[in-house]
Amino acid sequence: MATSQPILKADDLSMRYEDGVLALDHLNLDVRPGEVYCLLGANGAGKTTTINLFLNFIPPTTGTCFINGIDVTKDPLEAKKYVAFVSENVMLYGNFTARQNLDFFAKLGGKTALAKNDYYQVMRRVSLQEKAFDQRVKNFSKGMRQKLGISIAIIKDAPAILLDEPTSGLDPKAATEFLEIMAELKNEGKAILMSTHDIFRAKEIGDRVGIMKEGRLVMERTRQELQYEDLVKIYIDYMKSEPLAIS
Amino acid sequence: MFKTIVVREILEYLKSARFALGLIITVVLIAASTLINVEDYVLRHQDFLDAKKELQAESRRVNILRGPQVLSILVRGKDKDLGELVRVWVGDVPSELSGTMDVRKPKFPSLARLSAVDFAFLVRVVMSLMVIFLAYGAVAEEKAGGTLKLVLANALPRDKLLLGKLVSGLAVVLGALAVASLLAVIFLMLHPAVSLSGSDILRIAGMMAVSALYLSVFYALGLFVSVKVDRPAVALMVLLQAWVFLVVLYPNLSVTLAERLVPLPSEQTVAAEKAAVEDRFRKDIQEVNEKLGQATSTAEDRLRFNKVWSQNAEEIHKVDSEFSRLQTRQMKSAELISSLSPASLYDQVMNRLARTDIREYELFMEGAVRLWRSYVERLNLRYTDPDAYKKSQLPDFGYASDSTAQTIAAVWPQALVLFLFSLVFFTLAYTGFLKKDLR
Numbered sequence: 001m002a003t004s005q006p007i008l009k010a011d012d013l014s015m016r017y018e019d020g021v022l023a024l025d026h027l028n029l030d031v032r033p034g035e036v037y038c039l040l041g042a043n044g045a046g047k048t049t050t051i052n053l054f055l056n057f058i059p060p061t062t063g064t065c066f067i068n069g070i071d072v073t074k075d076p077l078e079a080k081k082y083v084a085f086v087s088e089n090v091m092l093y094g095n096f097t098a099r100q101n102l103d104f105f106a107k108l109g110g111k112t113a114l115a116k117n118d119y120y121q122v123m124r125r126v127s128l129q130e131k132a133f134d135q136r137v138k139n140f141s142k143g144m145r146q147k148l149g150i151s152i153a154i155i156k157d158a159p160a161i162l163l164d165e166p167t168s169g170l171d172p173k174a175a176t177e178f179l180e181i182m183a184e185l186k187n188e189g190k191a192i193l194m195s196t197h198d199i200f201r202a203k204e205i206g207d208r209v210g211i212m213k214e215g216r217l218v219m220e221r222t223r224q225e226l227q228y229e230d231l232v233k234i235y236i237d238y239m240k241s242e243p244l245a246i247s
Numbered sequence: 248m249f250k251t252i253v254v255r256e257i258l259e260y261l262k263s264a265r266f267a268l269g270l271i272i273t274v275v276l277i278a279a280s281t282l283i284n285v286e287d288y289v290l291r292h293q294d295f296l297d298a299k300k301e302l303q304a305e306s307r308r309v310n311i312l313r314g315p316q317v318l319s320i321l322v323r324g325k326d327k328d329l330g331e332l333v334r335v336w337v338g339d340v341p342s343e344l345s346g347t348m349d350v351r352k353p354k355f356p357s358l359a360r361l362s363a364v365d366f367a368f369l370v371r372v373v374m375s376l377m378v379i380f381l382a383y384g385a386v387a388e389e390k391a392g393g394t395l396k397l398v399l400a401n402a403l404p405r406d407k408l409l410l411g412k413l414v415s416g417l418a419v420v421l422g423a424l425a426v427a428s429l430l431a432v433i434f435l436m437l438h439p440a441v442s443l444s445g446s447d448i449l450r451i452a453g454m455m456a457v458s459a460l461y462l463s464v465f466y467a468l469g470l471f472v473s474v475k476v477d478r479p480a481v482a483l484m485v486l487l488q489a490w491v492f493l494v495v496l497y498p499n500l501s502v503t504l505a506e507r508l509v510p511l512p513s514e515q516t517v518a519a520e521k522a523a524v525e526d527r528f529r530k531d532i533q534e535v536n537e538k539l540g541q542a543t544s545t546a547e548d549r550l551r552f553n554k555v556w557s558q559n560a561e562e563i564h565k566v567d568s569e570f571s572r573l574q575t576r577q578m579k580s581a582e583l584i585s586s587l588s589p590a591s592l593y594d595q596v597m598n599r600l601a602r603t604d605i606r607e608y609e610l611f612m613e614g615a616v617r618l619w620r621s622y623v624e625r626l627n628l629r630y631t632d633p634d635a636y637k638k639s640q641l642p643d644f645g646y647a648s649d650s651t652a653q654t655i656a657a658v659w660p661q662a663l664v665l666f667l668f669s670l671v672f673f674t675l676a677y678t679g680f681l682k683k684d685l686r
Binding site for chain 1: 248251255258259262393394396399401402404685686
């Protein structure tokens, strides 16, 4: 497991929405270079809220998110230079081809001097079919769009990657391919924070796995610890347990 | 990064079916309407020239003809609705245009009925709708589709993204307007029977600028609604309702409000006032009419006939003028109330620029009244100083239209309000977008 300074760090992070719902309750977590952190939890547990806070899509009620040591709330634009994002449903610009989408997001990510071949290379790396490179994205399957989504993250070459349930809805083959790419990125030293419902794949790829319930991180285990524990049982036990007292 | 946003947005619009469809509809309609309106103008102009010749042959009568305005091809305004002939005689001060010239049969009778559809109408209605269909999804579709999150996960300031959307949207909308306008202007310039002066060209340029401002209002409004409403279908519904209110309902409502606020005397009241004037003159009129009918009538009798009839006409004209004054006040009130509608402001400016508004009519009528007075004066001279009468000539009818500079001075406040509308809607969109919850 990586031991250097964390790239992603949530420090006592809380989020209460305007309607009074406490979506996140004093969350503390960090992800270091070369580490995959999987956040497990039911719908509404606070996984997506955590990612939204890291991306400054919403301001935290209390606490701080750091990306590469930069306070996201104070300097969101600088912080976002060091993070790439893959959503649950990568919906790209349907009227544009895969390469055009990649080109657009690469430029937004600050990569302005890439050649056509660079894009092709990245798309090959994620096993997108060659014939799809210059096809309009509107006819792509979900698996193809997710691959393109991870291409966008790869081409940005940011030290941190946030993934919001990226394998949900993918067929097993596509999900396995997706996780293989994650493993490669991890080996390249990326800090990866991934929210997921998929306990088996979380155990397979995660260096650390956290279980969230009602906005709280109720459990955290390392890969080593999970060798001796049944993650499925732990997860189900937590989900079945009494609701937490509202703070 | 800004350029990247603008280029992508423009390409997105250009690739969309709704833009292609909107552009094709606009271009076809503008081409068709301009062709029909040019044909209509040429016929009306020819009719005017023929009628002028015929009237010149009637040497004993003085008549004034009002020719069609060349820019009515683009903005019909009130040009065709008002009369075209004033018959001048001593007993009636011209207060409204009366009668019409013989109507020549148009070459395409069924198409000629469409001549109310002009460039201004197409911009006001069709293009503004097209703009709404382009703008409603600018933010809402990206939010619903998830690309907004993907874009803003980068180091891209939100204000830059929204400004990019505004710039690209306007570039596409104004590009479509430029294509449509160019087409209309080419038809005008290439037609051998249509002659445009330098002032006309300037006015056309003004019309295009105001059209651009008008369409910008709807794009900024679309952007604002698209920011505030997350679901594209709901955003479109809201915008269509706003469009119906601003373009159709409110301008009519403002007329009704103005009628309530500045009521006009009824036709019966005006008729009664005129009858009272006629009653005062009835005895004198009967007397001069009888004397003139006698074989022994003298020059003095004829002079008195002229004086009694012209005094009667002047008194009736006062009643008419008072009614016109109130009518103008009511119209100005309606214009003021309707200023909250970009469509009304647009109409006001376009009609003024095309010289097809009520202002042109008023200037024409002022000229007609001046000519009537000269006519009466000269007629009296015939019986007071026949030699001087023979040497004198009735001045040619003429009136000075507003110069282009005067027109611009008159319309800039409305143009400024249109600009302010755009600014307000964009500012609202901007502040809304900065605070937008991207969950």
